[in-house]
Amino acid sequence: MNCIVVDDNKMARTAIRMMIEQVEFLKLKHECSNPIEAFNLLKTEDIDLVFLDVEMPGMTGVELVKNLEKRPIIILITAKKDYAIEAFELNVADYIIKPVSLSRFTMAVSRAKELFDSNQKKTSNVKKDKEYIFARSNNILAKIKIDEIKYIQALGDYVNIFTDEKRYTVHITLKGIEEKLPQDKFYRLHRSYITSLNHIDNIEESTAYIGKHPLPIGEQFKKELLKKLNLI
Template identity: 40%
Template sequence: MKMKCIIVDDEPLAIEIIESYIDRLDDLEIVATCTNALKAFEILQKEPVDLMFLDIEMPKLTGIDFIKTLKNPPKIILTTAYRDYALESYELDVVDYLLKPISFDRFLIALQKAYKTDKSEPANGLTSTTEGEYIYLKADKKMVKVMLNDIHYIESLKDYIRVKTADKDVITHQKISYLEEKLPDDSFIRIHRSFIVPLKKIESYSSSTIEVPGKELPIGRLYKNKVLDTLNAQNQLD
């Protein structure tokens, strides 16, 4: 079954580029293209849409403000020529953030994330509410709800993991690699064979350590390049 797409951008050339990428793939179908958010809103009321490619800087209504008006939005991939919106986009329920000019390789990466995300069956085994995403972990013979926004870090304890939050420690019989697969990779990063941290909770870092609330954690040798590249890239976006 094809994924139905809509492209929203006030630049005709930007629309053409995404159209050309979609045309290369058999499992995508373009429902409509729009040059402003108001027209896109009309389309969403009439047509079933699975995925929306949405520009941020548009007249009348920005892409970010448009998202906030939607009660049941489709999956969204943001597109923009400006880096300034990257961090704000992470707080929205979007699949990915593409910086123009968009290469086909980067487009495919975003698309893979869209395939993994299913509104009826939350991505990565997580559940979403108005409070944010959460996951249930089995601990002390019961299922414990943990909000992702509350996690300070995750620590491997051989065949167990400790999920540290501000007010509790949840210890569950599980491998850290299993939880790594479940967590959104744009919000969490593995920094060591024994530690995963949420990007939003990082208070400071050096070439060998990362500080989260109340704890300094080591950066593993095998993870160092990826961790520093990710954090340095975020600093550039700031």
């Protein structure tokens, strides 16, 4: 699970980072010192879990969660018990009181992992039945068959969807369209690219070739990509 830590206290971030490093299924992607930094990062990065301090200057952790359009799994961490009701209303995975012990941390991330696995299973079952998507491109609502999509390129708040015959420019983030695609057929191999696994012709070091089109493979995505391929 890709995760981030959001806390204005450097020592607190370090303590959580050290515990994350002891959990095999967690991968720390970023440490954020304020909610605004985290908010901007979550719009573009594929993050599954957020360890979030509550009381921070400018914006509280609770306010950050309320402002997220697409919400990852949240574990709230705070020195006070005053936010327990709000945490319950936000349906966060857990609510931890500082100082955080390793045993309490382990309990919280176990709950988060169960929730993550359950969400993945539900999403996968829904996506398997879809054979196409509709996308608004150049003021036209175009029907795009899933199997014809070769790769997708991020362009800020837009993406380019490439098929054999056309390119569709659509107002959606890469993370947003990734959530609509079947995970058994597509993989995000770079922060700016998603590719159809069936359309990968060959891989040379850190480059995947979709026909004659080279796509970069991010170092953090390479290991998981190789797991998804039918290697012999």
